[in-house]
Amino acid sequence: MFCKVIVNKNSGNCNRLNLPHILAQLPYRNVEVEEIDGAQTWQADNADCIVVCGGDGTLNTAVNKYPDKQICFAPCGTLNETRHLGATIPTIGKCNDLRFGYVCATGSFTEIGYTAKCSAKQRYKWLSYLSEVTKQYRHRNIAAQIELDGKRLDGNYTLLMVIKSNVCFGFNFNRMYTRRPQLYMLGIRSFGEDTFANKMKMFFPFFRVFFGGVRRPTQSKNWFMLPFDAATVTLAEPQNFCVDGEFATMHGELHFCEQTLIHPIQILNCRK
Numbered sequence: 001m002f003c004k005v006i007v008n009k010n011s012g013n014c015n016r017l018n019l020p021h022i023l024a025q026l027p028y029r030n031v032e033v034e035e036i037d038g039a040q041t042w043q044a045d046n047a048d049c050i051v052v053c054g055g056d057g058t059l060n061t062a063v064n065k066y067p068d069k070q071i072c073f074a075p076c077g078t079l080n081e082t083r084h085l086g087a088t089i090p091t092i093g094k095c096n097d098l099r100f101g102y103v104c105a106t107g108s109f110t111e112i113g114y115t116a117k118c119s120a121k122q123r124y125k126w127l128s129y130l131s132e133v134t135k136q137y138r139h140r141n142i143a144a145q146i147e148l149d150g151k152r153l154d155g156n157y158t159l160l161m162v163i164k165s166n167v168c169f170g171f172n173f174n175r176m177y178t179r180r181p182q183l184y185m186l187g188i189r190s191f192g193e194d195t196f197a198n199k200m201k202m203f204f205p206f207f208r209v210f211f212g213g214v215r216r217p218t219q220s221k222n223w224f225m226l227p228f229d230a231a232t233v234t235l236a237e238p239q240n241f242c243v244d245g246e247f248a249t250m251h252g253e254l255h256f257c258e259q260t261l262i263h264p265i266q267i268l269n270c271r272k
Contacts, residue, residue, distance in 0.1 A: 012078030
């Protein structure tokens with residue numbers, strides 16, 4: 001059997017990767033290692049197993065290219081938030097035909113996931129994202145029709161997030177996930193235009209959610225966070241999304257659900 005190992009040299013902690021230790025964990029004799037620079041395309045059509053050494057975005061690429069193959073993940077990115085899902089990952093999220101490991105989000109602050117420079121992430125690690133916060137502190141007004149397991153939540157939002165994890169952007173805020181691992185949707189209502197006053201208003205629900213944490217399904221005046229099996233979000237205009245730290249533009253009807261993988265993703269220990 002043939003195993004393809006992909007090493008993303010641009011990942012935040014690639015310099016700490018112990019590749020011989022990774023190879024020693026594999027039960028394959030026929031192994032090929034390919035180094036990429038993050039933006040470089042790669043193929044593993046003939047591989048029986050793919051080992052991804054990189055961050056959440058590198059894993060996302062593998063899952064979307066080869067969802068039916070055995071994938072192993074050696075997390076050496078900046079945040080590596082997919083690793084919080086456990087030693088094996090049996091399911092992933094889907095938005096139409098796009099798969100994601102732990103998050104698919106649009107709106108305020110979500111650009112941080114894909115705008116931080118690779119060189120800054122390698123040098124300053126998670127601190128590199130802090131410099132982006134002030135740049136991306138913008139109030140959004142996203143018109144969306146939302147159906148969540150039959151419940152209507154239409155409105156205008158400054159943040160819409162579908163998350164399959166307890167952690168996102170370094171915040172361990174989804175306390176429900178440990179007890180009930182599935183998809184959740186978070187929506188923070190918009191106050192209107194991107195004015196100074198509205199930026200101040202949006203601070204409070206963001207602080208409540210990300211710093212206070214969410215321990216039970218909640219639907220309040222300014223925000224909601226609810227578990228779901230199937231959801232449809234219809235966007236009035238195209239929006240930029242952060243999908244496992246990668247950039248994507250989507251519009252129209254977005255159908256969210258969970259997909260069970262043929263081969264659960266295996267998490268490897270990347271440092272001895």
